[in-house]
Amino acid sequence: MHPLVVQYRAVVVKEVRQTVRDKRVMALLTLVPLVQLFVLGFAVNFDVRHVPTAVVDRDGTVESRDHARTLLAGDTLDLKAEVRDEQSAEELVERGEASVALVFPPDFEEHVLRGSGARVQALVDGSDPVRSGVAADAVARHAALRASQHLREQARVRGETPPRPAVELVPRVLYNPELATAVYVVPGIAAMLLLIVTTIIMAMGLARERESGTMEQLQVTPLRPGILMAGKVTPFLLIGLVDVGLALSVGAWVFGVPLRGNLGLVALATLLYVLSTLGTGLLIATLSRTQQQAFVGGFLFMLPAVLLSGVMTPVRAMPDWLAWVTYLNPVRYYVEVLRGALLKSAGLPDLWPQVLLLAVFGAMVMAVASRRFRKTTA
């Protein structure tokens, strides 16, 4: 056997033995990501439902009660309380007991019947923009619906053909027809968890060798830095692959994430992605003297990497200069591959730029880490 192969195998075996022996690391690698995926899959939910709503009905007529009843019949708004005046409604919103307050003025029915522009006021708590946006939208859509119903009814009463709106929008949602958040979020969470686990494990592992003096012992052996790095990375590449497999299984069974695309492509992208995150972990370790520094350094990288990846907020919503930064972020490319392949069954013809960039990033960060490693030790 070639000495380089012997050396490479020795490092792999040593890493596997150390990892398997350490129960905490094993848990960190397998159980923790699964539990987190499970919890976060439920917790990170952009679906807005059951918004507590206060109603001030100063009209007290059939028309006002019917309007409120039909509006509250949906999933979005729930009746929290009926109060007598605007001031008490505002107090409820202020105390956080209600997020929306509907106020019907005393002449609501009269205006509806006369067709002279009835008004209903909605007080919306804007502190959570997503929630208030959806709630306000629901109120507005319902008002528009009621208005067109009234127009048609009045036309029928007068014996005319009901007018049709000039433009009618018929949305049809592709890929995620129920607009379920989990389907979109779970691949992102998988990428994020993989990032955290692999970067930290690698950075801490190398920093530990330095702290305990085994790094110095390695340096007097003929083991070359490239072989050492390759051997250290290999077991975690495979663990990353297993982790993604587990995450997608949970995603499919629990959250209904479709597994549509080419899973071979997903596996390839996973390997390249984990190579990038492990390489970053190694690079961070060469920049730190202790395990603590490596840990802090890991977080300083991971936090922006997650925020600027499109996992939480779409890249399109970022200012231009910030969107440019995301081109340097492997998390972004991996999430794009996962979502593209799984939700849209996109293949290599669509996703090759992402896969290529992951490969480039992985190779580059490993090369820089090896180089820095050699420099810090020579």
Added chain:
Amino acid sequence: MSTAIEVEHLTRRFGAFTAVNDVSFTVGTGEIFGYLGANGAGKSTTIRMLCGLLKPTDGHARVAGHDVGHEPERVKERIGYMSQRFSLYLDLTVRANLEFFASAYGAHGRELEHRIGEMLERMQLTAIQDEVTGSLPGGMQQRVALASAVLHRPRIVFLDEPTAGVDPVQRRSFWALIRELAAGGTTVFVTTHYMDEAEYCARIGIMVDGRLVALDTPEGLKRTHAPGRVLEVRGPKLAPALDALRGEPGVLDVSRFGAGATVRVDPERLPGEALGHWLRARGVDPLEMEESAPTLDDVFLALTAGAQRGED
């Protein structure tokens, strides 16, 4: 005797600080070479250069026939290194550590098994080969560290304070292993600050502030740097007599020590019997007087004191 290590004008600077300053020496094959010095005297920096971990700023060194500055990889294949931290994977078993380090030098298959079996036997580690290294007492960890440093049968081993923090019994059996290695033809380069250990070395180099200030056999060093005879004296009314003794011709050094004192004299000018008469005449009677040999401690103190005076 052929040469294992050849050092010429070796110098290493860190910025303005010179850690190793123009050091030259040679070590013969199969020799046990001791390297002594206070902390920060430049011992570890020298070892790190000889192991190919650190490039010399000036001068050069050949180890096992290869230049450490130009061919560090060649050097690394031919040497073993053990540091005072023992540097083992404490979370792995003894056997797993040996397997890893042996394969790092390219051993595999039956050859690997054979070498490990033999080494476990020799270091008396066979019974504990499946124990986790971190759970073992210091003395055993030390033997595991030595085993992993010599498993690939290096021609030269560098031991950097290998007995730091190990009890005297373990230290003695460790030195038996080192002598066994040297008897088998392995060159041993060892740093220590235990003077009793230094006595085991064939030759000793003493480092003070980055310079090699002395290099000789233990006997030679004592002859040159701690000459004279050492007499241990005991008796009544010793204190006033000793004070008077200090200025006498032929008295090199007087130091109190417990109830007695150690007196180093130039035997040409003041033979032991003359000192006995002198002390009895001043009321130290009954007098106990015993001759002892100068130790490397005396040598070391003389050299470091000399260096300090030279600096002032």
